[in-house]
Amino acid sequence: MAEQRNLKKEIDTKLHDEVLQDALSRFADQYPEARLRSYANVDSIEGLRDDLRDMKQWTVHHIEQVADEFEASIKARGGHFFRAKDGDEVKKYLLQICKEQNVKRIVKSKSMASEEIHLNEVFENAGLHVRETDLGEWMLAVADQKPSHMVMPAIHLNRKQCAGFFSHELKEEVPPDIPYMIQTARRVLREEFLSADMGITGANFGIAENGAIGLVTNEGNARLVTTLPRIHVVLIGYEKLIPKVEDAAKILRLLPRNGTCQRMTSYMTMVDGPTPVIHKVDGKWVEEERQQYVILLDNGRLDAAHDEKMNSVYQCVRCASCLNVCPIWTLVGGHVYGHIYSGGIGAILTGLLHNMDAFSQFSDLCIGCRRCTTVCPGKVPIPDLIDELRSRYVKEHGLALPERAAFQKILANRKIFHTLLRLGSVAQKPVASKGFIRHLPLFFAGMTKGRSLPAIADVPFRDRYAELAKKNPRSSLKVAFFSGCNLDFVFPGTSVSVVKVLQDLGAEVLFPMEQSCCGKPVLGMGDRDTGRKIAKKNIEAFESCGADVIISACPTCAETLSHTYRELFRGDPVWEKRAEAFASKVREFTSFVAEKYEQQGRLQNVNGSHKTTYHDSCHMKRGLGIFEQPRALLATAKSTSFVEMKNPDKCCGMAGAFGIKYSEISLPMLTEKIQNIKATGADTVAVACPACMMQLRGGLDQQAPEIRVRHIADILAEDIES
Known part of the structure; x- marks a missing residue:
């Protein structure tokens, strides 16, 4: 079970962290334009994204074949190869190597997978000296913090904080001067590189065709980790495998631009097997063959590969561009997500690679705005995957009692739901004024801080429709209006406007009284069973009116009716055709007009x-x-x-x-x-x-x-x- 957290308290702390807020706001403001500038000479960004997506999709559908070829290529070049089912197998394997090879000192670079399985703790508990060499990771290790970003792990820190960590670690006064800190890091880390017995890296990709791995960096530490120690360990997940050398270009054209807004990073390193290494033995310099160990990590990845709904997560190249444009991450940072990976993609990876209890604690931080989908180089449908995992969690564990009562007993029952809304319009009168609720008493007061809440209308649209219907023109174009909850009970005047505009176009406007909520609130929480019940009632209501077009002036409703209803009944022998016929008639108001x-x-x-x-x-x-x-x-x-x-x-x-x-x-x-x-x-x-x-x-x-x-x-x- 995942540790229970006070997420609201964590969020509040981050929102009041001035250093974090300054760093994230500046970054969020600068990133979109900087990213686009890096694509200035590219003919088609979408073409590059399509190429990458298609290549990664082919790979995941042939993952065992690609993994077998990768293993064969590694062994042909003299490397050792090990497939690890989970983090425990990785740790056991590496500790055995350290014992056999008399490893005392380890340097690391570019490995989020090692963070995922908490590898450093095992080394330290075994008495081994392990040092992160990427500057951000090094400072986080000193500060005993987790990465807050997959590419810029220490983005939440400023230079004064970094200088404090340097001073604490090195037992000397280090000023908050960035060039000085970089030079200090070079001086200290040089000794680490030269004295290390083992270097551990991750990989941005592993090429099945020749066994090479690619490392995309700006600091160059990864090159030293792969070349100076006498043992090089590569920890790579199945999702990083690609079939051929030419496929690397499909990643390299996108990853730097999306990750750091560069056409290419400072270092692009390819490592293709063991190479000679010169090191001191008993005071003498000795040349011998470096040993390479490649560990292919599963830890839930193969299950994801064989999951037809979740395998598109393999299209992720860990550029973190989805975080960079996420309105939630850019306000609260990465640590509130609770595991190693943050943001929307982090929620998915946590559910697939860690556990679903941890996923459930912060999955609703994804608001489904889909901004991430506009920049993701692999076109990963992040909000859709989160919705899928939510529904699986709810199917297994159910909803909490308040949500279950609200959705299954109220929202799914139109008469009860609408009766409560009508009662609410009366009950709100002591606190409502001119369409707003501006102040609420006691512990509800925070709900009206900084914004007023909408009041429920005295007369819903459904009670006004009959009068409007008298003005319907005689027309062959029959348009049914799906109002949704807000336009029916909160903004009925806007519904009146919708009808007037449609009538002005020459349409006869129909309004099936049996319609209710589109079901999005229920579906968004993962309760698809209740969502199907609501959908069936709406489909039945509109089938009976015989309209040519179904208009919604709410895009959330329009997307739910036209897209989600199709998915809800996919494979249902009775309802699939009915849902398809219904959805095919749905149009959003402004596009239709x-x-x-x-x-x-x-x-x-x-x-x-x-x-x-x-x-x-x-x-x-x-x-x-x-x-x-x-x-x-x-x-x-x-x-x-x-x-x-x-x-x-x-x-x-x-x-x-x-x-x-x-x-x-x-x-x-x-x-x-x-x-x-x-x-x-x-x-x-x-x-x-x-x-x-x-x-x-x-x-x-x-x-x-x-x-x-x-x-x-x-x-x-x-x-x-x-």
């Missing part, structure tokens, strides 16, 4: 009076791939003059229940978004997502009440009415 406007010749730029900016919903841009159409519609609106904000597609921090559960993280994300909105000078921010509207309206109500938040449907409807 923009298409119709273009057909009708209505997409014409108009320079309106209100300076308006636009926030991209995560599910909208990266889930559905819709980002040009909302801007095109805003350009046609008589009231808007469009201006782009900085980072328009960076998450606002709502992310469903995340915004409430982790409000301490959500609020800094919201504040950054509001600062970017204010910097445009806009008096209106347009959105196409009710959840984002909820978050931004609440934040602006307290931080900049002069700025309005409007759904694009409301802006278009206003034009129609005028």
